[in-house]
């Protein structure tokens with residue numbers, strides 16, 4: 001594509017160089033630059049893309065999007081386009097490069113602290129009954145044909161547009177997409193036209209990145225200014241109520257869902273079973289009974305959000321009911337680890353206070369014996385949630401084992417120390433086992449039939465990040481191994 005075409009709709013401060021050149025690709029990482037490409041210099045949190053211009057030139061870049069003035073030799077051989085914010089500019093350029101594929105897709109964006117992966121997974125399962133459907137989220141990206149493992153919940157704008165483009169090439173009609181607050185704050189979804197936006201909830205998380213909860217909520221609200229068909233808001237949630245008030249005057253219609261509110265989509269007669277939930281659904285035009293084979297009140301909320309979107313997209317209720325009744329569930333979300341010992345072992349991605357409280361409350365509904373919880377907190381992430389999660393783990397479990405999550409570049413013992421600040425030291429119903437594998441083994445060793453072992457925080461992750469290295473680590477695998485080892489040694493005694 002010609003460079004002058006690539007920069008349409010860009011707010012440009014200055015141009016230095018020839019615009020009538022062919023650009024074969026666009027990149028934000030110098031290590032991936034190819035011949036005749038445009039390199040976008042991002043000022044990041046760890047590094048600054050402007051530092052890599054020379055590397056990019058060596059690899060064949062011919063044009064650069066910059067926000068700082070630069071001083072290099074042979075500048076005249078290249079084109080420099082200066083803007084105030086290269087991340088914002090990158091989103092526009094990415095849309096131009098891929099000819100804004102989201103315009104020919106129905107993109108359903110889901111934001112909120114918890115429930116995004118669950119909702120997008122259900123949406124993909126239902127919408128696929130109607131037409132080819134793509135998925136973008138924490139666990140993986142599906143372009144309608146192939147599936148790859150995700151690096152982030154919401155990809156950087158260039159990657160995102162390229163996935164949308166693949167979806168179009170694979171005849172997708174819909175895309176169910178998680179939209180993280182980071183992606184909204186960092187313009188990864190700039191220029192994307194969403195059909196529908198769904199808001200799940202706003203609770204404590206990511207306060208390392210956002211200044212405060214208000215800032216976090218404002219980032220999430222941005223999604224609902226980018227939608228054309230409908231916005232769907234959980235108004236049982238305090239943050240949802242504020243967003244609803246802020247967006248109700250926009251031209252995009254707003255629909256609400258909730259259990260406790262007089263919303264457009266509601267659930268009543270809720271029954272919580274060990275393996276699922278059922279409820280009476282009310283939509284603006286009909287009522288019906290829904291069964292979902294995943295437990296927890298949060299499943300009622302998540303499926304209300306899903307059903308609202310499907311209703312707006314005119315998906316018939318029989319299809320929705322059938323999928324929800326038979327859903328295989330979501331990897332690492334309240335995943336019951338089947339075993340021959342009759343133990344109830346659950347792997348769950350609860351890494352926020354609200355999620356942890358929800359899964360432990362859900363376990364309480366059906367546990368016949370003790371609740372044994374294994375939980376840690378991630379390093380280089382929100383520190384304020386650590387003592388709260390420690391406190392919830394202790395208060396909602398009979399035995400809690402405080403351990404490591406992904407320590408990243410922090411000391412695991414210091415992270416645990418932060419969690420212990422929320423724990424009542426006079427109560428001996430907790431223990432600290434820093435090594436996560438040992439902690440899981442201990443939990444399984446302590447468990448009897450009728451107890452629930454809740455392994456929280458890492459869900460689908462099959463790695464543990466220590467320092468900057470990712471080691472293979474899978475809670476499910478370790479739990480199964482522990483059950484095998486410990487129970488077979490018990491029989492041999």
Ligand SMILES: CC(=O)N[C@H]1[C@@H](OP(=O)(O)OP(=O)(O)OC[C@H]2O[C@@H](n3ccc(=O)[nH]c3=O)[C@H](O)[C@@H]2O)O[C@H](CO)[C@@H](O)[C@@H]1O[C@H](C)C(=O)N[C@@H](C)C(=O)N[C@H](CCC(=O)O)C(=O)O
Pocket residue numbers: 028029030031041042043044045046047048049052138151152153154155156180181182183
């Ligand atoms: C805080 C954050 O979001 N950081 C993201 C951000 O990194 P950054 O701005 O710090 O980039 P940087 O490392 O300083 O580098 C600056 C620039 O120099 C470039 N560079 C760097 C080195 C080099 O040799 N050559 C080169 O060109 C980089 O490619 C980059 O363009 O931009 C990078 C490129 O897109 C992302 O990979 C990175 O995500 C990191 C890995 C991350 O952990 N992000 C998490 C916090 C995140 O985004 N989470 C959300 C929410 C999760 C959820 O709740 O579901 C998500 O959407 O995943």
Ligand SMILES: Nc1ncnc2c1ncn2[C@@H]1O[C@H](COP(=O)(O)OP(=O)(O)OP(=O)(O)O)[C@@H](O)[C@H]1O
Pocket residue numbers: 112113114115116117118119138153178200201298299301302332333334348349350351354355356358359459
């Ligand atoms: N609606 C909900 N409200 C509160 N907690 C929930 C809800 N749905 C799921 N959870 C809990 O939160 C955890 C994460 O759920 P899910 O992966 O669907 O959320 P997410 O928003 O995608 O999270 P992330 O931001 O990490 O991608 C689940 O494992 C479960 O413990």
Ligand SMILES: N[C@H](CCC[C@H](N)C(=O)O)C(=O)O
Pocket residue numbers: 153351377378379381405406457458461
């Ligand atoms: N999307 C979340 C995932 C946290 C998962 C948890 N296991 C951790 O590493 O803290 C984040 O990036 O904050």
Ligand SMILES: [Mg+2]
Pocket residue numbers: 116117118137138139153178
């Ligand atoms: Mg997710």
